[in-house]
Amino acid sequence: MKKLPHAMYVLIAVSYLVSFAGCATGIDQSKRLDWEQMRFVDLTHAYGADTIVWPTEQDFRLIVQHAEETAGGYYYASNRIEMPEHGGTHIDAPIHFSRGGQTLDLIPLEHLTGGGVRIDVTAQCSQDRDYLVSIQDFERWESAHGRIPDRAVVLLETGYGRFWPSRKEYLGTELRGPEGVQALHFPGLHPDAAAWLIRERQVKAVGIDTASIDYGRSSTFDTHVALLSRDVPVFENLANLYELPDRGFDVIALPMKIAGGTGGPLRIIALLPR
Amino acid sequence: MKKLPHAMYVLIAVSYLVSFAGCATGIDQSKRLDWEQMRFVDLTHAYGADTIVWPTEQDFRLIVQHAEETAGGYYYASNRIEMPEHGGTHIDAPIHFSRGGQTLDLIPLEHLTGGGVRIDVTAQCSQDRDYLVSIQDFERWESAHGRIPDRAVVLLETGYGRFWPSRKEYLGTELRGPEGVQALHFPGLHPDAAAWLIRERQVKAVGIDTASIDYGRSSTFDTHVALLSRDVPVFENLANLYELPDRGFDVIALPMKIAGGTGGPLRIIALLPR
Numbered sequence: 001m002k003k004l005p006h007a008m009y010v011l012i013a014v015s016y017l018v019s020f021a022g023c024a025t026g027i028d029q030s031k032r033l034d035w036e037q038m039r040f041v042d043l044t045h046a047y048g049a050d051t052i053v054w055p056t057e058q059d060f061r062l063i064v065q066h067a068e069e070t071a072g073g074y075y076y077a078s079n080r081i082e083m084p085e086h087g088g089t090h091i092d093a094p095i096h097f098s099r100g101g102q103t104l105d106l107i108p109l110e111h112l113t114g115g116g117v118r119i120d121v122t123a124q125c126s127q128d129r130d131y132l133v134s135i136q137d138f139e140r141w142e143s144a145h146g147r148i149p150d151r152a153v154v155l156l157e158t159g160y161g162r163f164w165p166s167r168k169e170y171l172g173t174e175l176r177g178p179e180g181v182q183a184l185h186f187p188g189l190h191p192d193a194a195a196w197l198i199r200e201r202q203v204k205a206v207g208i209d210t211a212s213i214d215y216g217r218s219s220t221f222d223t224h225v226a227l228l229s230r231d232v233p234v235f236e237n238l239a240n241l242y243e244l245p246d247r248g249f250d251v252i253a254l255p256m257k258i259a260g261g262t263g264g265p266l267r268i269i270a271l272l273p274r
Numbered sequence: 275m276k277k278l279p280h281a282m283y284v285l286i287a288v289s290y291l292v293s294f295a296g297c298a299t300g301i302d303q304s305k306r307l308d309w310e311q312m313r314f315v316d317l318t319h320a321y322g323a324d325t326i327v328w329p330t331e332q333d334f335r336l337i338v339q340h341a342e343e344t345a346g347g348y349y350y351a352s353n354r355i356e357m358p359e360h361g362g363t364h365i366d367a368p369i370h371f372s373r374g375g376q377t378l379d380l381i382p383l384e385h386l387t388g389g390g391v392r393i394d395v396t397a398q399c400s401q402d403r404d405y406l407v408s409i410q411d412f413e414r415w416e417s418a419h420g421r422i423p424d425r426a427v428v429l430l431e432t433g434y435g436r437f438w439p440s441r442k443e444y445l446g447t448e449l450r451g452p453e454g455v456q457a458l459h460f461p462g463l464h465p466d467a468a469a470w471l472i473r474e475r476q477v478k479a480v481g482i483d484t485a486s487i488d489y490g491r492s493s494t495f496d497t498h499v500a501l502l503s504r505d506v507p508v509f510e511n512l513a514n515l516y517e518l519p520d521r522g523f524d525v526i527a528l529p530m531k532i533a534g535g536t537g538g539p540l541r542i543i544a545l546l547p548r
Binding site: 040 | 309352363369387494543
């Protein structure tokens, strides 16, 4: 092989340096968020007097304490809140349906953050208020979008989030108390499909835009038991799932940190590339 | 210039392709989080009977409703909570001290997420319970670590977070009611330093590991007014700031979404490269 001119050695060396420098920068950036390049979707309903709670629970209450100019010359406003752990956009901790399970404060942050997928079952659920999301729904999603990644946060979009805050449309009934529980009609996740997500895809967490991961007709809450007994937290009453793509986003779900909590208010957001 | 052997053209072409492929991957990753490469620091105290609240507020209460095997054959546990908006690790929304300001549900997520810096003033605060963090403290930090980035989340570490949950050490008093407020002694942020952070560094949010961003002796809450009247949210009663580096981390602060809230429980975490 003929000897190369000196300039060409320099050119080759520079091209490799550019390559390494570019990659090194890429690695640094992948470990830090570029906030200016992200956009957010808030998957959280705000708490208020119209927040939907389980028929047997008392409503969320905001109690105004102060909202006035003070003698000190400054304006001051503050409130108190009273609520059930499981109303509004909230999380179920494993102990909610699993004796001795993790309480809310002990759920690892690694289970509350991760790549997300949205499973759109709005068509099925608009036909059937008692629809159960099935393994076939996941297989259909995978045919279109590729394998559900391992250790994902799986969000089920039934479309019922759009009914919020109408109890009649969202829950299927406005009745309160045990009578209300008997009259619930809304979709949920089949317990076999929950077991599949755990066994086949090591799902981190599961969320849904209805009042419960078990469908309204359930009296044994098998899906709750399936997920929570395996330390998979559940997100309920999610909002705005229709703003998400099917994949290609991250989920950050940060619950109020209640020592010994069985669940509690959740602020959950999706991060998407701009 | 002499003609190059064919093989060298191929080598140069390949080296450029490697460079572009590497950079392209880097750009994609910078827009998505690589969760396996991150670690978390939870900056949140758990809510419980020992949660520190302002001397004039009632304590956080967890009211157990259920914790038993049911007739349906499944275990079930749930609670209710009652609390002031401004106890424990919480956020102050602009309306807390600014008439007509943003309520909690309306704070943009862009103000609650961003690159973080930790300003360590533990030495100053261990000498003086009434210490006020000053512009000089920020200048000293910048001498050591470079300019505080624009649009950062600035966390002030007084060291008092280690006193939690001892009211005597943390607040300077165990007294309750107006007498307790008169006896408060803990460090805070000088209002001039707050104005500097807004004007000179466009700070997104400010946090502190004491009960208030104004020091315990304050009766006019000038620092609250300075920050909140400019729509800069405040994070109070932060935990574990000593686990953070001085810079090189991201902050995600997700408060409970209370419609009309003046503040509320906050789950706040830091993300660091592993």
